[in-house]
Amino acid sequence: MAVPKRKTSKKVKNQRRTHKKLHAPGMVICENCGEYSKPHHVCKSCGQYNGKQVVEQ
Ligand SMILES: [Zn+2]
DSSP states (O other): OOOOSSOOOHHHHHHHGGGOOOOOTTOEEOTTTOOEEOTTSOOTTTOEETTEEOSOO
């Protein structure tokens, strides 16, 4: 069985994990106002969905 020759350094370990970060679950960033909103739902802060004004503010 293949076994690593050296212990993975903290630097290499952290470099590998740079794309592995937490984000708010089930939330997307609105393309119009940049606020967090639910996916496939009208944005609560600007009232837009799919680039169209759906709810007047
Ligand atoms: Zn919005």
